[in-house]
Amino acid sequence: MTSKFALGVIGVCLLIFSTMAKAQDSQYYGSSSKVFNVMSYGAVADDKTDNSQAFLKAWNDACQWKGRSKVLIPKGTYVLNSLTFQGPCKGSTTILIKGVLKAPTDPSLFNPNTWIGFLYVSGLVVKGGGYLDGQGASAWPYNDCSKNSHCMSLPATMRFDFVTNSEIHHVKSINSKNTHFNLFACNNINMTYLSISAPANSPNTDGIKIGKSTNIKISRTIIQTGDDCISMVSGSRNIDISDVTCGPGHGISIGSLGKSPGEFVEGINVRNVTFIETQNGVRIKTWAPSLSSVASNIFFSDIHMQNVNNPIFIDQQYCPHTTCSSGKPSSQVEIKNVKFRRIWGTSSSKVAISLKCSALVPCKNVELEDINLAYHGHHGSGSATSSCSNVIGVSHGTQFPPNCIN
Ligand SMILES: *[C@@H]1O[C@H](CO)[C@@H](O)[C@H](O)[C@H]1NC(C)=O
Ligand SMILES: *[C@@H]1O[C@H](CO)[C@@H](O)[C@H](O)[C@H]1NC(C)=O
Numbered sequence: 001m002t003s004k005f006a007l008g009v010i011g012v013c014l015l016i017f018s019t020m021a022k023a024q025d026s027q028y029y030g031s032s033s034k035v036f037n038v039m040s041y042g043a044v045a046d047d048k049t050d051n052s053q054a055f056l057k058a059w060n061d062a063c064q065w066k067g068r069s070k071v072l073i074p075k076g077t078y079v080l081n082s083l084t085f086q087g088p089c090k091g092s093t094t095i096l097i098k099g100v101l102k103a104p105t106d107p108s109l110f111n112p113n114t115w116i117g118f119l120y121v122s123g124l125v126v127k128g129g130g131y132l133d134g135q136g137a138s139a140w141p142y143n144d145c146s147k148n149s150h151c152m153s154l155p156a157t158m159r160f161d162f163v164t165n166s167e168i169h170h171v172k173s174i175n176s177k178n179t180h181f182n183l184f185a186c187n188n189i190n191m192t193y194l195s196i197s198a199p200a201n202s203p204n205t206d207g208i209k210i211g212k213s214t215n216i217k218i219s220r221t222i223i224q225t226g227d228d229c230i231s232m233v234s235g236s237r238n239i240d241i242s243d244v245t246c247g248p249g250h251g252i253s254i255g256s257l258g259k260s261p262g263e264f265v266e267g268i269n270v271r272n273v274t275f276i277e278t279q280n281g282v283r284i285k286t287w288a289p290s291l292s293s294v295a296s297n298i299f300f301s302d303i304h305m306q307n308v309n310n311p312i313f314i315d316q317q318y319c320p321h322t323t324c325s326s327g328k329p330s331s332q333v334e335i336k337n338v339k340f341r342r343i344w345g346t347s348s349s350k351v352a353i354s355l356k357c358s359a360l361v362p363c364k365n366v367e368l369e370d371i372n373l374a375y376h377g378h379h380g381s382g383s384a385t386s387s388c389s390n391v392i393g394v395s396h397g398t399q400f401p402p403n404c405i406n
Helices: 002-031 052-064
Strands: 033-037 046-050 068-073 077-079 083-086 092-097 100-102 114-119 124-127 131-133 156-161 164-174 181-184 187-197 208-211 214-224 230-232 236-246 252-257 264-276 280-287 292-308 310-318 332-347 351-356 363-377 380-383 385-389 391-400
Touching: 033 052, 052 068, 052 083, 052 092, 156 164, 181 187, 187 208, 208 214, 208 236, 230 236, 236 252, 252 264, 252 292, 280 292, 280 332, 292 310, 292 363, 310 332, 310 363, 351 363
Parallel strands: 033 068, 046 077, 068 092, 077 100, 083 114, 092 124, 100 131, 114 156, 124 164, 131 164, 156 181, 164 187, 181 208, 187 214, 208 230, 214 236, 230 252, 236 264, 252 280, 264 292, 280 310, 292 332, 310 351, 332 363, 351 385, 363 391
Antiparallel strands: 363 380
């Protein structure tokens, strides 16, 4: 009887124990991380084999994994044709890039908009210290868009479409064919410790381009490129940019706005940025003529300009192509609540501050505070000047050049 009782107790204990273990197991596996090494999917790091199928297979398995998954790309050089990593995934996925990824150079393989794409993914992390080599020199000669409206469209190096709650850090992008990193319809993305480079004369190589996206943070990033370091187009809201070095390049730009109906840009905060020999520093540009839209709550502070051609620039007469009419059409984009605070250094053109607002809708509530910019250019050095049209606003503190708001 005693032994029966003892057996019963042991049995119950075993049952409880094994149930607990099972619960623990499933919990453990549920949140465990699993590595999907591209080498196990047939990738060859020989600098010539196309690895896109191997990478996609690794991604598909990682994406189906219910816990945290990691696609590992070990050191080595991988040729990769255009591909899109598509979600939604069952867990959160990291792409760990240790190696060098190389884009195709054969024009028949150029995808018109994406080299490496992420679509409908949440909880994505892209990191690892590796390189994305867009091999742009093979493609830039096909970019004749300034003369030819039917020009060939070239792919962005990395495109994030409908990606949310994600991080991209410690990744290097070199010689993109077009934009380096393109964000469209994204929310809550942090981009830090990126290193972006392409030659100063490479066409349309924006560093980071943001459209229809919210809550994007960019920090600790170095951008040297042929077009805008960071470009924020329609639908950019709550964008925070800090601790960035830009140059060569065309600066940090908002716009161009006013081409399509219903555009806006709102809540842009740019601070602690150094511009080195860029074409522009901080710029807001709108097409002229244009449809009506609004750019508001834009704050630039603690900005160092080193020989920048247009350090502080609002351009509501933006019309770079010869198709624009020769008159002076006006933009209908309303620019309001814009602050420029603690901006110092040198301008390589005489006009360090140019605020060319629209005669139809003047810029409202523009503030300049503690500005100290001198001219340092081909014709010597000295004081700079400022030029304003249709600006309503105020100024405080140091004002070199003497500002033209009031
Ligand atoms: C981005 O950074 C902010 C704080 O700096 C943090 O609150 C947010 O959760 C981060 N987002 C992601 C996706 O890591
Ligand atoms: C400004 O940014 C630089 C990197 O560009 C960084 O080293 C420095 O710590 C930042 N300064 C502040 C006050 O955050």
